[in-house]
Amino acid sequence: MRPLKIRESRLPDLLDRWCSTAEVWAPRAAPGGAVLRPYEPGSDVDLDYGSFLEPPVVLLSACRSGASAASERPGRTSGGDVPLVLFGIRPCDAAALELLDAVPSRSGPTAASGLRPSRARTVVVLACTCPRMSCFCTSMGGGPAGVRGADLLIVPAGGDLLLKRQTARGDELLASSADLLTPAAADVVHSAAETVRAAEEHVALAVPGDSFGEPSSAFGTAAWRELVESCRGCGVCVTLCPTRGRGESSAEGGHDDDRPAPHGEAPAGGDAPEAGRATLERRDRWWRDRLERRFGRGSVARGGPLCVGCGRCIRYCPAGLDFRSVLRGSWAAR
Numbered sequence: 001m002r003p004l005k006i007r008e009s010r011l012p013d014l015l016d017r018w019c020s021t022a023e024v025w026a027p028r029a030a031p032g033g034a035v036l037r038p039y040e041p042g043s044d045v046d047l048d049y050g051s052f053l054e055p056p057v058v059l060l061s062a063c064r065s066g067a068s069a070a071s072e073r074p075g076r077t078s079g080g081d082v083p084l085v086l087f088g089i090r091p092c093d094a095a096a097l098e099l100l101d102a103v104p105s106r107s108g109p110t111a112a113s114g115l116r117p118s119r120a121r122t123v124v125v126l127a128c129t130c131p132r133m134s135c136f137c138t139s140m141g142g143g144p145a146g147v148r149g150a151d152l153l154i155v156p157a158g159g160d161l162l163l164k165r166q167t168a169r170g171d172e173l174l175a176s177s178a179d180l181l182t183p184a185a186a187d188v189v190h191s192a193a194e195t196v197r198a199a200e201e202h203v204a205l206a207v208p209g210d211s212f213g214e215p216s217s218a219f220g221t222a223a224w225r226e227l228v229e230s231c232r233g234c235g236v237c238v239t240l241c242p243t244r245g246r247g248e249s250s251a252e253g254g255h256d257d258d259r260p261a262p263h264g265e266a267p268a269g270g271d272a273p274e275a276g277r278a279t280l281e282r283r284d285r286w287w288r289d290r291l292e293r294r295f296g297r298g299s300v301a302r303g304g305p306l307c308v309g310c311g312r313c314i315r316y317c318p319a320g321l322d323f324r325s326v327l328r329g330s331w332a333a334r
């Protein structure tokens, strides 16, 4: 099917149309970064953000009940029957939502992506035009225009937006707004391809695709020791991960979605160095579990890595830690 296009200046018309039959969520600028929020006609939409401050699975918890303010607009079927359109989420977050749907959570298979399974959901992915140095989606099988989990892909192309259908749900959305769209001419398709190529190059600068090896081969190296010793155990990386909740428990009962061990308390009248050593040992085990489960051969046996390369855990780490140094080292050791 030939891609369609719309002038970027007419995006509000498109969203208003979708809004008449669905609850639409769209990116909005906020201090420190973009957030995903219910869209109302006239709302501002941010298309130039890097990634959401929080992964969509956190922000979308309000959709569980289908009872947000946007779903209660006059003239629209109320409550959970209102279909949901997630507009403008990045490819890594769409891939994470699909992963959450596919992999049972630790509390059971029905809590997928924070959304009730019965609720119709159409995911409109916005190709990423400004990857950060912390992004490594291409190493995890995705990319700035990845379509995993997408029903519709939108790629900026000069002053136009190119729309490419991915699923029947995407078709339905396009059909509901057909009068606003026109077939894309070759120059628009070419411009969109250039947009994607430039973004892919930017990610490749940060991490060459397929550059990671088996994590266990790097355990104990200098890069490994620095990671374990510098980690503060704050848990920011765990909280912001878009696939949080799909890890596994270790044999010792810990879980890689739990916060890594904070610094141990010295027992009353006890030995502070001993507490410090115990903390380091626990943190060492946590990091081994986390990297093996997310990137190791075992993760492939479970259906694929539990990481989409969004880079939040690197970008927002208060200690400035980048575990890719360990994964790159494991590649060198192969």
Ligand code: SF4
Residues within 6 Å of the ligand: 230, 231, 232, 233, 234, 235, 236, 237, 238, 260, 313, 316, 317, 318, 319, 320, 321
């Ligand atoms: S955010 Fe950084 S310091 Fe905090 S637990 Fe994660 S890796 Fe350690």
Ligand code: SF4
Residues within 6 Å of the ligand: 237, 240, 241, 242, 243, 294, 306, 307, 308, 309, 310, 311, 312, 313, 314
């Ligand atoms: S482990 Fe880090 S890079 Fe991978 S999905 Fe989670 S937050 Fe993103």
